[in-house]
Amino acid sequence: MEQFRVGTRGSRLAMTQTTTVAQALSDSSGLGHELITVRTDGDILTGPLAQMGGTGVFASALRQALFDRTCDVAVHSLKDLPAKDLDGLSIAAVPVREDVRDALCSAGDAPLTELPDGAKVGTGSPRRAAQLLAARPDLQIVDIRGNVGTRLARVRGREDAAEVSTQAPDAARGDLDAVVLAGAGLRRLGLEHHISELLDPGVMLPAPGQGALAVEVRAEDAVGQAPLAMALQAYDDAAARLETTAERALLARLNAGCSAPIGGLARFSEDTDGPAVLQLRAVVCAPDGSAVQRAQAELPLDAAGGSVPRAVELGTQVAEQLIAEDSGLLAHVIDT
Ligand SMILES: NCc1[nH]cc(CCC(=O)O)c1CC(=O)O
Numbered sequence: 160m161e162q163f164r165v166g167t168r169g170s171r172l173a174m175t176q177t178t179t180v181a182q183a184l185s186d187s188s189g190l191g192h193e194l195i196t197v198r199t200d201g202d203i204l205t206g207p208l209a210q211m212g213g214t215g216v217f218a219s220a221l222r223q224a225l226f227d228r229t230c231d232v233a234v235h236s237l238k239d240l241p242a243k244d245l246d247g248l249s250i251a252a253v254p255v256r257e258d259v260r261d262a263l264c265s266a267g268d269a270p271l272t273e274l275p276d277g278a279k280v281g282t283g284s285p286r287r288a289a290q291l292l293a294a295r296p297d298l299q300i301v302d303i304r305g306n307v308g309t310r311l312a313r314v315r316g317r318e319d320a321a322e323v324s325t326q327a328p329d330a331a332r333g334d335l336d337a338v339v340l341a342g343a344g345l346r347r348l349g350l351e352h353h354i355s356e357l358l359d360p361g362v363m364l365p366a367p368g369q370g371a372l373a374v375e376v377r378a379e380d381a382v383g384q385a386p387l388a389m390a391l392q393a394y395d396d397a398a399a400r401l402e403t404t405a406e407r408a409l410l411a412r413l414n415a416g417c418s419a420p421i422g423g424l425a426r427f428s429e430d431t432d433g434p435a436v437l438q439l440r441a442v443v444c445a446p447d448g449s450a451v452q453r454a455q456a457e458l459p460l461d462a463a464g465g466s467v468p469r470a471v472e473l474g475t476q477v478a479e480q481l482i483a484e485d486s487g488l489l490a491h492v493i494d495t
Contacts, residue, residue, distance in 0.1 A: 162191040163387055166221045166230030169196045170306050172344050176372055177234040179347075180254065180394075184232070184374075188390035195230045197221050222248060225377055231387070233375045236344075237403050238368035238417055240375075242410035251381035251391035252374040256399040257343035259370040259424060260357040261287060264345075265337035266315040268355040271295065271362070278336035281313050285420040285446050287339045290363045292448025301335060307345065310338050311353055320353065339363075343370035364422025364442045367406035371399050398427040401460075401470045405439045408474025413481065415493045420444040425473070427460075434459040437470060439477050443489050452488050454480040 163184070167177035174194075181192045197220050218240045221233040225248055237253065244250075263271055271294060274280070278295075281303035282288055288300045303310055311320035318332040342357050374391060382388055402425040409423045410416070425439040438457040445451070458473045460466045481489055 160190065160231070160385065160387060162193060163188075163231040164193045164195050164229070166195050166197045166224045166233045168217060168221070169198065172307055172348055173234070173236075175347050176236070180234045180372060180374055181232070183254070183394060184387065184390045187393055188386040190386055190390075192232075195224065197224050197230070222375070225375065231376060231380065235373045235375060236368075237371040237373040237407075238341075238366045240368065240373050240407075241416060242367075242407045247378055248375055249378040249381040250373045251376045251388070252394040253396060253399045253403055254372050254374070254394055255396040256402065257346055257370040258357065259365045260342045260360060261339050261363045261365055261369075262342040262345055262354040263337055263339055263356040263358055264311055264314055264317065264353045265355040266317075266335075269337070270356040271358065274298065274336055279334070281310060281335045281338040284339075284366070285418060286366060286422055286444065287363065289420045289444030289446050289448045289451070290422065290442070291339065293444060293451050294362050294448075296448065303335075303338065307340060307348060307350065310340060311350070314338055317353060320350070341365070341369055360422075360424050360440070364440060365424050366417060367410050367421070367423035368403050368417075369424075371403045373403075398429075401425070401427050401437055401466055404467050404470035405437060405474040405477075408471040409439065409441055409478045410474075412475045412478035413489070413493055419493050420446055421492070423474075423477075425470070434461065436460065437466070437473055439473050441477050441481060443481055443492060445488055446492065450488055452481060452484065452486070454484065456480065 165177055165181045167173050185192050218235050224230045225233050277297050277299055279299045279301050281301045283302055283304040291298055308320050311317050312332045313335045315333045345351050345354055405425040406423045415421050422442040427437050429435040436457050436459055440455040443452045454477050456477050
């Protein structure tokens with residue numbers, strides 16, 4: 160292999176993420192690369208995301224392109240990837256993670272606590288909607304979707320953000336008081352000036368995998384000494400790998416996808432004296448925010464390397480805690 164082909168979705172965020180990954184892999188392997196744009200059902204369908212059925216609408220076409228050998232490397236937002244691994248494919252690298260927090264982008268940069276009474280806040284995510292309502296029951300949640308720029312342009316005073324969008328030029332603009340988006344996406348697009356508040360995970364627990372990328376290849380290309388395999392191994396970040404492994408194991412054990420009202424955040428911390436620790440917090444919310452159930456656990460790790468099975472254990476353990484303590488909420492929001 161003298162050159163590898165990298166599959167990407169066509170959105171501006173996906174292109175930005177893929178370009179960064181492809182360049183890093185080229186730099187470290189000495190191989191050239193070519194970008195292949197793949198249209199996904201998630202980009203074509205226009206219905207509310209939560210009703211589009213099943214998980215992985217964004218990921219499946221990219222994965223198919225790997226199987227078809229249309230591309231050799233697929234770059235996903237890790238949170239859009241179904242929690243179950245697929246035979247024949249391997250997440251060969253989880254690069255250093257961006258900010259994991261959700262960002263409030265509001266008219267006049269008002270923080271969440273200072274939004275006007277009954278403010279209209281846009282999000283297509285049941286997880287964000289439920290946690291917003293748990294914090295501010297007076298809010299009016301508006302179901303929105305579309306690219307980052309399109310969503311930002313729904314906020315009063317931020318209409319110009321639609322210029323960074325490639326879709327829906329005539330979409331509604333300036334009709335909302337705020338939207339909530341992943342801080343990571345805004346940063347990667349250079350749109351961090353639109354962030355009014357990065358929401359504390361105690362108020363808004365992010366989606367499992369938020370802020371992380373997954374670099375997926377055919378399983379045989381992830382191992383061995385070939386230049387691409389070596390570059391992928393070097394590009395994998397131990398902390399991001401452990402955190403996202405625990406978060407994905409949580410979702411997998413709950414049999415939940417990215418549209419479930421479930422938050423999950425693992426943090427790896429390496430103390431200079433004590434052992435490294437992996438902590439995982441999870442939340443399940445009633446869609447209307449009227450009830451939330453939380454669980455958390457932590458695990459000391461001897462070293463970052465070789466700890467991936469322990470991270471799976473942690474995710475499974477927190478999921479089982481939620482299942483054991485379920486008073487009906489969990490069973491209501493997912494098929495257990
Ligand atoms: N579901 C769409 C999606 N997938 C990944 C990101 C942002 C980047 C990330 O979380 O890594 C977004 C947009 C958003 O949630 O605002």
